[in-house]
Amino acid sequence: MNSGASLITIFVGMVIINNMVLTKFLGLCPFFGVSKKLSNAISMGVAVTFVMLLAAIATSVIYSFILVPYNIEFMNIIIYILVIASLVQIVELIIRRTNIALYNALGIYLPLITTNCAVLGITLINASNNYSIVQSMVSAVGGGLGFTLVLIIMSGIREKLELGDTPKSLRGLPVAFITASLLALSFMGFSGLL
Amino acid sequence: MMPEETKNTNSRRFAKEILKGLVIANPVFVLVLGLCPTLAVTVSIDNALGMSAGVIFVLLGSNLIISMIRKITPQLARIPVYIVVIATFVTILSLVFEAYLPPLHESLGIYLPLIVVNCIILGRAEAFASKNTILLSIADAIGIGVGFALSMIIVSFFREILGTGKLTVFGKTLFSIPVLSSDPLAFFIMPPGAFLVLGLLLALFRWLGVLNNE
Amino acid sequence: MNENRQIHDKKIKKSSSCSEKIFGNRFYPLIFLTIIVFVSVSLVMVVNNMTRVKILAEKDAAIISQLKAIFTDTDDYEPKKDYYIAYRDKQVIGFAFVAKGKGYGGEINIFVGLNTDFTIEQIKILSNTETPGLGTKITEDSFTGQFKGLSFKDVSLSKDGGKIDAITGATISSKAVTDAVRKELEEKIEVIKSDMK
Incomplete structure (x- = not known):
C-alpha cells in the first residue's frame, strides 16, 4: 500500500519541516565535525545527498522486489548497510578514476558516509512510510538538501562564533549545541506549512 | 607465584577498563559520540533505558565476536566484517524487542536499527576489540555501555521532568511536580529542547572538569 | 595499529x-x-x-486491544483488505479502519470504529507528531468524544458547518483529524456496503 503523500509534500517536508538534522537528529557527527568551514560543509552536503539518492533507489528496489516477495523484511538492516557500504566504495572508485579534482575535494568525506546515520536513516524512513521508488528518490533528495542547508547555516554561524568571546566551558561543542537548539526552534516555525 | 600475579593484574585491568568508560572516556559527555540516540530517544526515561539495554547488548556481542576473530580477520575487509557483525546483533535485538517488548520497539522506531551506525560501537570495534583479548574487550564493552546508559539516563531525566512535570519509570509515576505537571515546559521534549539540554550538560561537565583540574 | x-x-x-x-x-x-x-x-x-x-x-493482540478500545465487548475480528470487521458471539457489531491525516507536524493515524448503521462508534488517535501540549490535545477524550454517534456528513469543524469544535490553538491539527476521518469514512462506507452484498 502506497502512502498517498504528494511529491511536493514529501520534498518540502524533508527539506524544512522534518529536517533530518534538526528534528530527526540524523547525521550529527559531520554536522558538528565538518560544519566549522563553509566550503567543507558544501562538499560534504553534496556527497551525502548523492549517496543518499543512490541508496534510496537501491534499497527501495531491493525492498519491493526482494524483501517483500520473499517475506524476509527482517533482513533489511544487514542488507541495507551492506548496500550502502558497497555504494560508497563504488562511488569512491568512480570519482577517483574519472574526476581527480572532485575526488580531492570529496575524498576524505566519502568513507565517513558509510557510518553517517542520515544515509541509513533515509532508507529506513522511506521503508517505514511505504514510499514508492519515485517517492523514495524525492524524499532522499529532499533529506540531502535539508542536511546540506542546515550544515551551511551552521558553518556560517560557527565561523562567526569562533571570533566571539565565549565563556571557557561553553567554547566549542556546548555552544554549537545551543546554536543548534535555536536553529531547530526557528525551523519549527515552518511546521504547518503544508 | 607468577600466574597469581598475572591474574591479579588481569583483574585490575578488567576493572580499569570498566571504570574508563564510565568517567574518563564517557562516550557521550567526553568523547561526544552516539549523539543521534542520545538526542532522539531521551524524551522519557523508559525509552532511554530500552535504548541503553539495546546498545549494551550489541556492544557486548560485537566486541566479543570481533576480539575472537581478530587474528583471522583480513585487514582489507575488516570494516565490512565489523559492520556485518554489528548489523547481525542489531537485527537479533530488533526481533527480540518486537516479540517481547512491542511498545518499546514501536517507540524507539527507526532509532533501533540505527544502532548499526552508532559511532560508539564501530569505534570500539576498531579502536579496542580488534587488538585486545576477549576478556578486556568485554570489560571495555561493559564500561562504555554503562557509561552510555548513564548519560542517556541523565539527559532523559532532565528532559522528562521539565517536559512533562513528572517522572514515570516502567509505567509507574514516581513523583509529579504540582504546577509543572499541569503546565509542562513542552519545549524540553521537543527536538530543540534536546539540543539545549545536551549542550548545557556538556558545558556543565566541562566546567566541573575545569574545577577539578585547577 | x-x-x-x-x-x-x-x-x-x-x-x-x-x-x-x-x-x-x-x-x-x-x-x-x-x-x-x-x-x-x-x-x-x-x-x-x-x-x-x-x-x-x-500484532494480533495489538489489533484486538485497539478494537477493544472502541468496541468494549468484541471477542473476535476478521481482517479485510483495508478494514476490520468486529464480532461478538459471531455477530457483526461494527467495522474499524485507519485514517491518515496531514497534521501540523506530520502524519496523524486515526483508528475509526463504525457501528453497523454506519455512524461513528468512537475514534482513537494511534500516532501523531503534533506539538506537545497543543496539537497533542487531539488525543484527549474531550476532542475525540465529539465524533461519537456522528454520520459522515456531520464530521467537519463547526465553523465549516459540522459538529466538531476545534481545539483552541490547534485548529490545523483538529481540521486534519476531522477531514481525514470524513474522507476515509465516505470511501470506506461504499467499500463495506459493496462487500456486504
Whole structure:
C-alpha cells in the first residue's frame, strides 16, 4: 500500500519541516565535525545527498522486489548497510578514476558516509512510510538538501562564533549545541506549512 | 607465584577498563559520540533505558565476536566484517524487542536499527576489540555501555521532568511536580529542547572538569 | 595499529607455510567476508524462526486491544483488505479502519470504529507528531468524544458547518483529524456496503 503523500509534500517536508538534522537528529557527527568551514560543509552536503539518492533507489528496489516477495523484511538492516557500504566504495572508485579534482575535494568525506546515520536513516524512513521508488528518490533528495542547508547555516554561524568571546566551558561543542537548539526552534516555525 | 600475579593484574585491568568508560572516556559527555540516540530517544526515561539495554547488548556481542576473530580477520575487509557483525546483533535485538517488548520497539522506531551506525560501537570495534583479548574487550564493552546508559539516563531525566512535570519509570509515576505537571515546559521534549539540554550538560561537565583540574 | 598487524602477519608467515597459503591468498578477504555474511544470515534466520510466532501473536493482540478500545465487548475480528470487521458471539457489531491525516507536524493515524448503521462508534488517535501540549490535545477524550454517534456528513469543524469544535490553538491539527476521518469514512462506507452484498 502506497502512502498517498504528494511529491511536493514529501520534498518540502524533508527539506524544512522534518529536517533530518534538526528534528530527526540524523547525521550529527559531520554536522558538528565538518560544519566549522563553509566550503567543507558544501562538499560534504553534496556527497551525502548523492549517496543518499543512490541508496534510496537501491534499497527501495531491493525492498519491493526482494524483501517483500520473499517475506524476509527482517533482513533489511544487514542488507541495507551492506548496500550502502558497497555504494560508497563504488562511488569512491568512480570519482577517483574519472574526476581527480572532485575526488580531492570529496575524498576524505566519502568513507565517513558509510557510518553517517542520515544515509541509513533515509532508507529506513522511506521503508517505514511505504514510499514508492519515485517517492523514495524525492524524499532522499529532499533529506540531502535539508542536511546540506542546515550544515551551511551552521558553518556560517560557527565561523562567526569562533571570533566571539565565549565563556571557557561553553567554547566549542556546548555552544554549537545551543546554536543548534535555536536553529531547530526557528525551523519549527515552518511546521504547518503544508 | 607468577600466574597469581598475572591474574591479579588481569583483574585490575578488567576493572580499569570498566571504570574508563564510565568517567574518563564517557562516550557521550567526553568523547561526544552516539549523539543521534542520545538526542532522539531521551524524551522519557523508559525509552532511554530500552535504548541503553539495546546498545549494551550489541556492544557486548560485537566486541566479543570481533576480539575472537581478530587474528583471522583480513585487514582489507575488516570494516565490512565489523559492520556485518554489528548489523547481525542489531537485527537479533530488533526481533527480540518486537516479540517481547512491542511498545518499546514501536517507540524507539527507526532509532533501533540505527544502532548499526552508532559511532560508539564501530569505534570500539576498531579502536579496542580488534587488538585486545576477549576478556578486556568485554570489560571495555561493559564500561562504555554503562557509561552510555548513564548519560542517556541523565539527559532523559532532565528532559522528562521539565517536559512533562513528572517522572514515570516502567509505567509507574514516581513523583509529579504540582504546577509543572499541569503546565509542562513542552519545549524540553521537543527536538530543540534536546539540543539545549545536551549542550548545557556538556558545558556543565566541562566546567566541573575545569574545577577539578585547577 | 597497522604496524601491529604487519608484525602479526609476519609472525604467522614465519610460523607455518600452511597458514601462509590461507592468509596470503588474494581472495582471502573476500572469502572471509562471505563466510561472515553467511554465518550472520543463518543466525538471523534462526532468531527470526524463534520469534516469528510471538511477533505475529503480539500484532494480533495489538489489533484486538485497539478494537477493544472502541468496541468494549468484541471477542473476535476478521481482517479485510483495508478494514476490520468486529464480532461478538459471531455477530457483526461494527467495522474499524485507519485514517491518515496531514497534521501540523506530520502524519496523524486515526483508528475509526463504525457501528453497523454506519455512524461513528468512537475514534482513537494511534500516532501523531503534533506539538506537545497543543496539537497533542487531539488525543484527549474531550476532542475525540465529539465524533461519537456522528454520520459522515456531520464530521467537519463547526465553523465549516459540522459538529466538531476545534481545539483552541490547534485548529490545523483538529481540521486534519476531522477531514481525514470524513474522507476515509465516505470511501470506506461504499467499500463495506459493496462487500456486504
